[in-house]
Amino acid sequence: MHNKDGYTTIWLYMTALAASLALLVGLTLGLLGGGGSILTVPVIAFTLGVDPKTAIVMSLPIVGGASLIGVARHWKLGNIDFRVAIPFGAAAMVGAFGGARLARFMEGGTQLILLAVVMLGASVSMFRNANLAEPETPSTPRQIGPLTFVVGALTGTLTGLVGVGGGFLLVPALVLLAKVPMRQAVGTSLFVIVLNTVAGFAGYAGSVTVPWMLVLYFAGFTAVGILLGSGLAAKVSQANLKRAFAALLVLVAAYILWQSRSTF
Numbered sequence: 001m002h003n004k005d006g007y008t009t010i011w012l013y014m015t016a017l018a019a020s021l022a023l024l025v026g027l028t029l030g031l032l033g034g035g036g037s038i039l040t041v042p043v044i045a046f047t048l049g050v051d052p053k054t055a056i057v058m059s060l061p062i063v064g065g066a067s068l069i070g071v072a073r074h075w076k077l078g079n080i081d082f083r084v085a086i087p088f089g090a091a092a093m094v095g096a097f098g099g100a101r102l103a104r105f106m107e108g109g110t111q112l113i114l115l116a117v118v119m120l121g122a123s124v125s126m127f128r129n130a131n132l133a134e135p136e137t138p139s140t141p142r143q144i145g146p147l148t149f150v151v152g153a154l155t156g157t158l159t160g161l162v163g164v165g166g167g168f169l170l171v172p173a174l175v176l177l178a179k180v181p182m183r184q185a186v187g188t189s190l191f192v193i194v195l196n197t198v199a200g201f202a203g204y205a206g207s208v209t210v211p212w213m214l215v216l217y218f219a220g221f222t223a224v225g226i227l228l229g230s231g232l233a234a235k236v237s238q239a240n241l242k243r244a245f246a247a248l249l250v251l252v253a254a255y256i257l258w259q260s261r262s263t264f
Helices: 002-032 035-048 050-077 082-103 110-128 146-162 167-176 182-203 212-235 237-258
Strands: none
Touching: 002 035, 002 237, 035 050, 035 110, 035 146, 035 167, 050 110, 050 167, 050 182, 050 212, 082 146, 082 182, 110 146, 110 167, 110 237, 146 167, 146 182, 167 237, 182 237
8 A cells, every 4th residue: 555655646746747847848839939849758758757769759749739839829920931831841741751760660768869969959059049130131032942951851850750849950940041030930940840740740650559648638738838938938038048948958968868878
């Protein structure tokens, strides 16, 4: 009886912790418009004790659903450039589906290590782009070049492999490569992320059993966090937020690598 009560207490603690961290993921998404979803997989894997590969697959509908909330908001504001989003998203979907298919041949632990490396790369990107501003000539015609498609496909592949949305790559790519104004780059990237996650999830179809109740539980708290974060976004410094989040990514990546040390 004592052991049963002990397990119940631990389960309640872990569930409450997961809910709190899901709120944090959503809050970050609401504040930054993207990037926070990269924490979804480690939160699910380490607080709910879910197998890494299952956690990655679970993250796809969670990240996609969270991004869809952002898309609805940005669509009303006219902040989605579909002329860029459609071709960019098509390349990303091919990459996401291919990445998910490739992941079938990888161990979940290996995928977590790859995720940690991606997180370190994301932290560098966020530090460098903390002060990324709108181009000096916002009226410049959109540019859909080969490199844009390459970045889209690469981002999609990462989505399929490790369950990240890829906003940390998409936003600067849209601004610097496709010449999309910053205010539209965030909304456009969220639209691409929705396409990414759908394609990635399709690529995993039949290979992993998804615990949908846990997905809905996590997604619900994430949605609440997004709504809270969206209301606070205009009141805080985006540059400082990005730097703080980048530092958090370094810490989480280090924790993942430490937990995965037996894999090396």
